Amino acid sequence: NRIYFASNFIMEEALLIYPKLSKKSSYLPNPLPHRSLVIDSERNQYRERFKFEDEDIVIGNAGWLIQRKRFDVFLRVCAGLKKNFPQIKILIAGDGEEKENLIALSRELGILEDITWLGWQTNLVSFFHSLDFMVFNSDWDSVGLSPLEAMQLGIPAFCSVVNGGLGEILINDYAFFIQSNHNLENLIKKIQYAIDNRNEIKDLTLKCRDHIHQISNPRIIAGEVLSNYSSSVQKI
Numbered sequence: 001n002r003i004y005f006a007s008n009f010i011m012e013e014a015l016l017i018y019p020k021l022s023k024k025s026s027y028l029p030n031p032l033p034h035r036s037l038v039i040d041s042e043r044n045q046y047r048e049r050f051k052f053e054d055e056d057i058v059i060g061n062a063g064w065l066i067q068r069k070r071f072d073v074f075l076r077v078c079a080g081l082k083k084n085f086p087q088i089k090i091l092i093a094g095d096g097e098e099k100e101n102l103i104a105l106s107r108e109l110g111i112l113e114d115i116t117w118l119g120w121q122t123n124l125v126s127f128f129h130s131l132d133f134m135v136f137n138s139d140w141d142s143v144g145l146s147p148l149e150a151m152q153l154g155i156p157a158f159c160s161v162v163n164g165g166l167g168e169i170l171i172n173d174y175a176f177f178i179q180s181n182h183n184l185e186n187l188i189k190k191i192q193y194a195i196d197n198r199n200e201i202k203d204l205t206l207k208c209r210d211h212i213h214q215i216s217n218p219r220i221i222a223g224e225v226l227s228n229y230s231s232s233v234q235k236i
Contacts, residue, residue, distance in 0.1 A: 004028040007165020010142035031218035035152040046129040065096030070137040079109040080188040
């Protein structure tokens with residue numbers, strides 16, 4: 001009786017394929033469990049596992065190493081940042097068919113020795129808890145969840161998504177964290193600003209965290225689904 005889509009973007013894609021779904025289709029955000037902020041003692045503990053130094057700036061990304069996930073953009077952003085911040089270290093969780101190409105690109109960019117390749121992880125606790133910043137890039141995604149998860153933990157996440165619904169969540173002041181193209185210069189400038197103005201960006205990240213928790217609250221989303229279900233049962 002009802003179809004929920006995690007973004008208006010993906011709903012519109014579906015309706016282009018089959019317009020008759022429009023009467024029973026609506027947007028409802030993905031439910032996300034509440035996540036506690038990463039505290040410094042936890043971060044230090046996890047970073048020691050990867051032999052990161054206190055002064056290192058750790059930037060990470062997680063996902064399939066496939067073309068549409070644009071890890072090439074991620075690597076080029078990290079290489080650009082490293083020109084002004086030589087203490088940049090890179091953490092990548094995930095695997096896929098593009099890994100060898102990405103290793104070759106990393107070597108060409110001169111950052112191969114700065115990368116820790118984690119491969120597939122059963123959970124991303126050690127990954128997230130080691131980061132200073134996350135960078136997420138994609139050509140196509142209904143909604144990218146990993147940057148939202150990072151924000152929930154208090155980690156600023158900078159995103160470039162050409163086609164996707166993440167921008168429906170990162171709105172108003174939080175649009176600072178997302179752009180609809182892979183403009184390297186813009187991404188590098190924003191992250192440089194974040195490194196130089198950590199307290200300001202921390203405050204913005206914490207406000208964004210509250211925003212994400214509010215719209216992705218599982219109880220509210222479950223209530224919406226239950227309400228529509230109850231209405232449809234009554235009509236029967």
